[in-house]
Amino acid sequence: MVTVHESGSRSSPSAETSSRDVIRLAVGIGLVTLSSLMFQITVTRIFSVTLLYHFSTFAIGMALLGITASGVVASALAPRLRATLDASLVLLGCVHALAIAGVGALLLVVHVPGLNLYAGLTPPLRLYLLIVAVLTALPFFLSGLIVVLGLWHRTEHASTLYFADLVGAGVGAFLVPPVLDGVGAPGAILVIASLAALASVVFSLPKTRRYQIGSAVVFVLLLGLLGVHLRHGLLDLEMVKGVQEGEKLFEKWNAFSRVTVTPTSDSVYSISIDAGASTMLATPEEIQKLLADPNASMSQAVYRLKENGRVLVIGPGGGFDVASARHFGHRQVTGVEINPIIVHIVRERFRAFTGDLYGQDGVQLVHDDGRSFIRRSQRQYDIIQLSMVDTWAATGAGWLALSENTLYTVEAFEDYLRHLSEGGIVSVQRWFFPDTPRETLRVVSLGAEALRRQGSQNPHRHFLVWRMRFPVTTDLSPQFAGQIMPQEFSLGTVLIKQSPFDEVEIERIESLCRRAPQCVMVYAPGREIANPFTTLLHAEDPEVFYKAYPFWMDPTTDDRPFFFYMLKPSQVLTTFSRDFFRILSPDVTNIGLFLLMNSVLITVGLVLVAIVLPLLILSARQSRRGWGTPIGYFFCLGLGFMFVEISMLQRLTLLLSYPVYSLAVTLAALLVFSGCGSLLAGRLLPAARKGRPTWAFLGLVGVGTLYAWVLPALSDWALPLNLPARISLAVLVLLPVGLLLGIPFPLGIKQLGQGQGGLIPWAWASNGGASVLASSLAMLIALHLGFTAVLLVGTGCYLLAWLLFRRWTARE
CATH class of the missing domain: 3.40.50.150 (Vaccinia Virus protein VP39)
Structure with missing residues (x-):
């Protein structure tokens, strides 16, 4: 890994060029993650309509699994793409944009004749869901590949690039409600694809005219398709949940x-x-x-x-x-x-x-x-x-x-x-x-x-x-x-x-x-x-x-507000072992449990097969040791980030009242503040080398623990306030935790760049796999113990990550 060192007060032409390259790469990555998060939320909305509401977790899982897979593939591709990174990003950006448009269109307009979601988990339905899973994961795989390639080849600027990653996603969360309200989910697919194509245009700027024209053509093509849809309803839904919709006097989408x-x-x-x-x-x-x-x-x-x-x-x-x-x-x-x-x-x-x-x-x-x-x-x-x-x-x-x-x-x-x-x-x-x-x-x-x-x-x-x-x-x-x-x-x-x-x-x-x-x-x-x-x-x-x-039948509370979930903890495993649809009898509110349990098992299996097993093989063949601690560190970060994010979103959604604000305010603010925290991580690298970024980790543990006990009372106190006051309070609450959440990941990437650069894709995959697992585990914990427990477990993950980081840096 080649590391670029900057010194002196005057910038050389090559340094200025490098700076422009980093800014261009950061803007492109920001557009990629912006479109990726918008697509993730929009697919969740589409699945809630075309499949069943339980498949929103399915959509999140497919998104994170696609990102995880990108890390595994990047470990094989990145050395070959080192000399052609810019061209690769242009091509990947174009394919990413077209994948969003193509997959979104297929999910909206392609249906299997006679396929009824209420007719049981038949073999055709199993095959259909498998195809949907692969297609849904594809755009996220491509976006993850773009980000991890950028991080690997620019580890010295990991803080800046991760800042762009998180801020792009935050802006995407902010844009989703007005886009869905303005053009609906079908139109949003093409808007998102156009934004993804714009990332390819940015990546093409230092390249030859051929690359610039190609990426511009994709961008203009997608904008044209958006215009056709808005005029003629190109992607409008005709079948929902396997059933043909009848005459519609009115139809409109919003963020929820x-x-x-x-x-x-x-x-x-x-x-x-x-x-x-x-x-x-x-x-x-x-x-x-x-x-x-x-x-x-x-x-x-x-x-x-x-x-x-x-x-x-x-x-x-x-x-x-x-x-x-x-x-x-x-x-x-x-x-x-x-x-x-x-x-x-x-x-x-x-x-x-x-x-x-x-x-x-x-x-x-x-x-x-x-x-x-x-x-x-x-x-x-x-x-x-x-x-x-x-x-x-x-x-x-x-x-x-x-x-x-x-x-x-x-x-x-x-x-x-x-x-x-x-x-x-x-x-x-x-x-x-x-x-x-x-x-x-x-x-x-x-x-x-x-x-x-x-x-x-x-x-x-x-x-x-x-x-x-x-x-x-x-x-x-x-x-x-x-x-x-x-x-x-x-x-x-x-x-x-x-x-x-x-x-x-x-x-x-x-x-x-x-x-x-x-x-x-x-x-x-x-x-x-x-x-x-x-x-x-x-x-x-x-x-x-x-x-x-x-x-x-125990009374549900604001901390465990799952009114419709009525299986006792002791029934979870016995229920899971039964036939899929027998767990519904006599209502359909427990399908979500089946999907969660399957998601946990599938994710654990994929992490073991796609990450742990290859690393064990590489260790045996190449005598590569010392990967366990850094990979464990990034795995803890993936778990902790999702646990903290999910618990904070739930508590502040209650405070803000409207579901749309959990996107436009809570999620957006948390991601943007985390991006800003990533920039702070660049100043911590000298301390990290000495194993002493203690305040960042322990500060997060302290804030998370404090919020676990204070937030319920704070939300209860603030609920009668007017909306602007509640929004301001939510943003203020998210500021410290968001800043602290953004520090550990780029800190770890920079640390890998000091001699273990080959592990960066694996670290990315480990982090993504943990995020998939956490999105399901958080729900299982919340169902039985409440969201306060989810937040405490999340802070515990960061405490463990700090201990691993100390061991990692002390050894080096």
Whole structure:
């Protein structure tokens, strides 16, 4: 490895040329990582629509595996490309841009006839997913190859190049929301490909005209395709989840959803989010008809217990709950909707269709997160309604395939109860599985725990629960439907009152239930109904009930907000050993666990085969020793960075409320600050040679440990602040941890450049493999121990990395 030393106060022409080359290389790498991160997030969005929401973790894994593979391949290619690095980067940049466009187009428009994701894990589906995995990894493999080649051939400028790597990714995170909002995921693919092609143009600047013209042609071609798509819908989706979409009256993407409106009749439209969750948009006449039906109106029975009350509807969707509140005489109704596309649909695009519901006196629609809104609200409400508020869409950040939801935590229910007027009621609707209740039972566990925290001695007197039975209709094959679908489908309603329910209220609900043939009372105070709800609410020690119940019903918290995850830790391995789709029975919320477990095993296998085994062979053949410590160091960095990043994103997403801000603010700021930390690493090399960059490592361990205990309380305190104040606080919180996160990696690369340059691609591969593993391990830890534990494990990884670094540098 040739190392360039700069000295003196005056720059020679060759030094100036070298400086320009480094700047050009840094700008090109920044554009590559910018486009790579944007593509990663966009593919996550596409998979959430075209496959299942669980595949967002799949997309992240494929991205990181592609980057890992690039390090392994670079170890073989880099010596041969030393003399032609510039030309190689131009060609790789062009291929990278075309790969983004080609792979994105294939994921959007190419479908296998008859392939139904809900028909079981058939051999054709297995083959399809394998092809998708390889194609998805390809652009990330190429981007990783470009970065690692640049780092290997310019180790003396590792800090600058890693700065460009991280800042480029940070800018990409910032750009994703406006790009997806402006041109949708199909258009975003071509925008991203054009940005990747621009990197090739930058790489071509010192080369001959042929290279410059070639890269410019690719750039112009991709821009032209973008124009054709925007005009003619070249890449618009026609099939989702293996099913042909029908007539669409409306379609729009943003950073965390794709929303469509399709007609089901002349008076009812369906609003679909990511071709999964849906909500109804209906005419006033149709709503009147539904509310006249005793069965259909039972979900709105809470409105009959109060007169002319103040109502808050969290997640109103198409407005049925709001219209119902008005129908039953409530004049002050506020709806809080987090998705701006749905706000646009009901307030503007289909305003006339709904009879201008939100233009009526006393009706208000607020674009906000329900949890944040209620924490800031100074009002008391007679009724707070949450009807099936969830989505199977992958989050904007793309990490949380198992769908965390901070509307369903003990802290959230405490917020709801605090904002009830005297005698006020919280009404929650969730799916009800009669054989072994889960979602509805967990709602009861949350409400009971919240009441206990607020001093209630008899929480069993504060609940009413009923369910509505519906026949199951499905297009699935009988064999597969029998595995995953219950024979009877029910919607449960839980009412939680701030004060105990009186006999008049209980009899009123029982009377309405008797008039509705599909209604079954599940729990009412003073009634002897033998079921898990009665057992839980009358238990002297709820922990005894939770331990005995076949599913994990412990109340979820802001630190472990996985409402839909209900497998006990002891069930994880036994569940994983069963047939793939039998773990679904009788719902589909545990597919994510299967994917996580597979991801962990596959990643461990790939790291052993692709990194550890080749290095062992090289050690034996070439007597190359001393690789274990530096490779272990970079592996710890990969684990630690992802653990810290994921935990910080989750906690600050709760603070900022909107999923889009986890991209545009949290992820972007963390990456940019880490890039700035990389520049600081250049000043630490002399200390590193003496084994003393102690403050950088231990500072990160200290800050991470402090944040593990302080951030939950800080987020809770700051949630009522206005949005600019919360954004400023989030950025301030990320500044020290981001700066410190950016230091260890370039420090290690420079250290390798002092005599072990041949290990740089392996270090890159090790770091990438650890990142793949960490993205899955972090979720497994969070599911069972919470995100605070993830952050503490991440800081522990950096402590171990520091110990390895001390040993490494001391030996040299």
